[in-house]
Amino acid sequence: MKGKVIVTGGAGFIGSHIVDALIDNEYDVVVVDNLVTGSKDNLNAKARFYQVDITHERMAKVFEKEKPDFVVHHAAQINVRQSLAQPVYDAIQNIIGTIEILELCRDYKVKKMIYAGSGGACYGEPQYLPCDEKHPANPVSHYGVSKYSAEHYLFLYKHLYDMDYIVLRYSNVYGPRQDPKGEAGVISIFLDKIKNNERPHIFGDGNQTRDYVFVKDVARANLLALENQTQSRAFNIGTGKETSVNQLFEMIKQSTGTDLSAAHIAAVPGEVRRISLKCDLAKQELGWGPEIGIEDGIRMTSEWFIKKQDND
Numbered sequence: 001m002k003g004k005v006i007v008t009g010g011a012g013f014i015g016s017h018i019v020d021a022l023i024d025n026e027y028d029v030v031v032v033d034n035l036v037t038g039s040k041d042n043l044n045a046k047a048r049f050y051q052v053d054i055t056h057e058r059m060a061k062v063f064e065k066e067k068p069d070f071v072v073h074h075a076a077q078i079n080v081r082q083s084l085a086q087p088v089y090d091a092i093q094n095i096i097g098t099i100e101i102l103e104l105c106r107d108y109k110v111k112k113m114i115y116a117g118s119g120g121a122c123y124g125e126p127q128y129l130p131c132d133e134k135h136p137a138n139p140v141s142h143y144g145v146s147k148y149s150a151e152h153y154l155f156l157y158k159h160l161y162d163m164d165y166i167v168l169r170y171s172n173v174y175g176p177r178q179d180p181k182g183e184a185g186v187i188s189i190f191l192d193k194i195k196n197n198e199r200p201h202i203f204g205d206g207n208q209t210r211d212y213v214f215v216k217d218v219a220r221a222n223l224l225a226l227e228n229q230t231q232s233r234a235f236n237i238g239t240g241k242e243t244s245v246n247q248l249f250e251m252i253k254q255s256t257g258t259d260l261s262a263a264h265i266a267a268v269p270g271e272v273r274r275i276s277l278k279c280d281l282a283k284q285e286l287g288w289g290p291e292i293g294i295e296d297g298i299r300m301t302s303e304w305f306i307k308k309q310d311n312d
């Protein structure tokens with residue numbers, strides 16, 4: 001074994017793909033998840049699972065028992081609209097929850113923490129595109145503020161206690177296992193609607209753009225971040241390409257062969273108009289770049305949805 005890793009949020013969409021990648025690469029993996037949005041169906045049978053909330057005192061017992069070498073921190077409140085409706089809850093999960101984990105990392109001398117940041121939410125309305133890591137961070141939602149605030153604590157724990165970290169600021173991640181009942185994950189939401197022969201909704205005019213990165217590329221970025229000896233800092237993880245929601249819907253129509261049209265409904269506050277992430281630094285320092293193009297990614301996600309439907 002290469003080392004022991006606790007993955008918080010490891011029963012969720014992105015976390016579970018990271019768990020699979022770690023296990024394939026001979027790590028001993030421990031999953032901590034309260035299953036608020038995650039599912040036991042996503043759990044890798046080779047990982048040990050603790051159904052615990054990251055803000056609960058039982059977390060200390062997990063660290064005491066497992067004594068991890070590394071922590072990959074993905075448990076979070078991930079819903080932008082919920083963050084606007086319940087900002088205190090969002091801050092407890094995303095800021096206080098991260099501090100609780102950092103304190104345990106400090107107590108148990110964890111060598112490095114990998115943190116799931118949000119490149120889609122931390123920069124706010126872009127001053128230029130694609131945004132690099134030096135772009136000013138002016139989040140326009142409580143979620144964006146809480147996810148970005150937690151980054152400062154990682155910096156602080158490196159400064160005060162020399163605890164290594166890497167922040168991976170994801171763009172819009174998509175792929176198999178993304179929950180279509182959530183608010184993020186427009187690709188899953190569209191595919192799920194089409195599967196049920198329902199018209200998908202597009203917020204606003206549909207010309208808003210996002211940078212879509214496939215989940216297996218994101219899992220590989222986590223592995224590289226864990227293994228690479230690069231200095232503690234934040235890296236963008238995306239493709240640098242903008243795709244509008246209208247373009248995306250056309251691609252999904254092509255891929256699935258549906259003749260359903262989308263219904264346009266009111267735009268949502270707290271969401272940026274355009275975003276894409278420049279990822280040159282991740283290429284230089286981590287040797288990471290996206291490998292799965294959006295057409296292939298949509299096809300693989302669509303195939304997973306069809307297979308899941310057959311199994312349900």
Ligand SMILES: NC(=O)c1ccc[n+]([C@@H]2O[C@H](COP(=O)([O-])OP(=O)(O)OC[C@H]3O[C@@H](n4cnc5c(N)ncnc54)[C@H](O)[C@@H]3O)[C@@H](O)[C@H]2O)c1
Nearest residue numbers: 009011012013014034035036037038053054075076116173
């Ligand atoms: N999906 C994206 O496009 C995207 C983009 C940027 C950043 N992120 C970040 O990536 C991480 C994973 O997101 P995801 O899309 O896989 O969402 P997800 O909801 O599938 O995963 C989050 C997981 O954390 C668990 N969880 C939540 N609160 C918890 C708590 N208090 N204690 C223990 N477990 C808890 C949930 O049950 C779930 O399994 C999050 O930190 C999110 O902010 C996601």
